[in-house]
Amino acid sequence: MRQQMVLGSFIFGQSRGFAYSSLVRKSGGGWVSLEIFTSKPKSSQTGQGLQGLTISGKSMRAIAMTRLDELRALQALRVPLPLVDGIGRNWGLWRIDSVSESQSYVIDDGTAMVNDWVIELTEFINA
Template sequence: MRQQMVLGTFIFGLSRGFAYDTLDRGSTGGWVSLDIIAGKPKSSQVGQGLETLTLGGKAVRAKGMQRLDELRALQDLRAPLPLVDGLGRNWGLWTIKSVNEKQAGVIDDGTAMAIGWSLVLEEFVNA
């Protein structure tokens, strides 16, 4: 079974009907500017910040709604989770910062025909 990524026990991929189509990765270098009254700001190194990953995609119907509930259940654990990509690369531990969804085409029983979703993860480092 092919998969894009696994977060804890959650599998992203077409085989589960829940694949992401965007991945945004952010990192900072740890530089800040300190204002100086009589000159240009001074650059100072305060240490590298934590990386963030934002995954986004589209899901459909009750299956998509169920997968988002599964992600929220992982978020409710309030624990760092291992992240491994489809090539077997271990990305380390990550926390779920937010799970967002936008439902469209909601029918009379409350099922969304289309769901746009995003998941924001933050690197977990406690060493």
């Protein structure tokens, strides 16, 4: 079974009807600017910042609603989760900061035919 990524026990991929179409990875260099009254700001190094991931996609029908509920259940555990990509690379531990969705084409029983969703993750380092 092919998969894009696994977060804890949650699998992103076509095989589960919940593949992502975009992944944005952000890492800061730890630089801040300190304002100086009489000159240009001074650059200062505060240490490497935590990485962030924004994973987004579009999924269809009730399966998308079920998968989003699974992600929210993982989020409710309030524990860091291992993240492993489809080629087996371990990305370390990550926390789920937010799960958001936008439902459209909702039919009469409340099922959304289209769900646009975004998952925000932040690297977890506690050493």
